[in-house]
Amino acid sequence: MRAVIVDDEKHFQDSLSSLIQDHCPSIKLVGFADSVDSGVQLIQNENPDLVFLDVELGNQKSFDILKKIGSPKFQVIFVTAHDHYAINAFRFSAIDYLQKPVVLGQLQEAVSKVERILDSQQIENQLQVLSQNLNQISDQDRKIVLKGQDSLHIVKLSEILWCSAEGSYTSFHLVNGQSVIISKHLKEYENLLSSERFFRVHRSYLVNLNHITRYDRSEGLLIFDHQHTLPVSLKRERMDELLEKI
Structure with missing residues (x-):
């Protein structure tokens, strides 16, 4: 797999290059760039399979490179020193990123993932979601x-009513009545969405609190604005926290 590094810090280019050459035998580095313009030229000249791309390039953004190139035919692993909000945007978009300083295990895992993805349309869709999330004001x-195993679903958080555990899978229940089943544990989505007004109310359910209208104490049920109900099973402290958030 032919790769380039686009980063405006020379010492980081050198350190990442050393890690790749020493520990990622499937990657052949074919060039370096340190700005938007030089990055565009490098990518057009080398036609790489993979681009390691710094989020910020001086006063410019790496998305300027993607806009100038158009529909990308290469994989992207972003490199960032950004805060939690920006990192969540990457996680929501299911796009791999490396946080500075780069850890070898994370690099190897990211490279392994991109080697398994060949669909350029999927890459383009994920990059579009990432760009929107980084610029989105409303959570x-x-x-x-x-x-999914054979498909890619792009969903607004506001369209999710709740997520349910289905063994080692998670089912997303949407406002339009559809469900999307993903081969990841519910715990992974609890960690990702807990700061976005999603709350684990039961070992099997993670709910979007923005769709909850009330809690029925006598029945122990949460009532949704779409007339659905789900049982609640929480210890007292967590129950108090839930009621405070509703």
């Missing part, structure tokens, strides 16, 4: 990429 307007 509920943010989107999440749900990667």
